[in-house]
Amino acid sequence: MYQFFLKYEKNAYEYSDLIIAVDTKIKNYINDELDNKNSDKIIILKNAINDEIFKYDEKENIKYFNENIILIPRRLVPKNGVIFAVKAANELVKKVLKTLKCILLEMELKNKI
Known part of the structure; x- marks a missing residue:
């Protein structure tokens, strides 16, 4: 079952025009799954948090x-x-x-x- 969904995931990466990752780790993971092909279609859109409002006290x-x-x-x-x-x-x-x-x-x- 896992292999089936892994193949499905890889196909989705290959046929996507653009892939949005939330951080470099995810981008690198997807890039590895694509065997470093089409890495230019993976962009990083980081989760935005206002550190002044959510500052640790x-x-x-x-x-x-x-x-x-x-x-x-x-x-x-x-x-x-x-x-x-x-x-x-x-x-x-x-x-x-x-x-x-x-x-x-x-x-x-x-x-x-």
């Missing part, structure tokens, strides 16, 4: 170091399987951890684009 964040926190940044729709992460978190509490914070983060941007 050790004093502010130190209180979270001793807590068990799971962040699930997915849209809350059945196809994304969020329920499985929540069920797994529940099992962790039952079997391993005394406490756990589970943060479900959904950001809907379709009205802002």
Whole structure:
């Protein structure tokens, strides 16, 4: 099964006019899959984060170091399987951890684009 999907992935790379990678590591991976052919059709579009707004503040964040926190940044729709992460978190509490914070983060941007 894996080989089938790997072949499907490689075909998609070969027949694409343009491939967008999120970092150099992904670009290099795709480039290797294409045997260094057509590397000019792979561009990098990095994930953009404003480091001033999301700056790490050790004093502010130190209180979270001793807590068990799971962040699930997915849209809350059945196809994304969020329920499985929540069920797994529940099992962790039952079997391993005394406490756990589970943060479900959904950001809907379709009205802002």
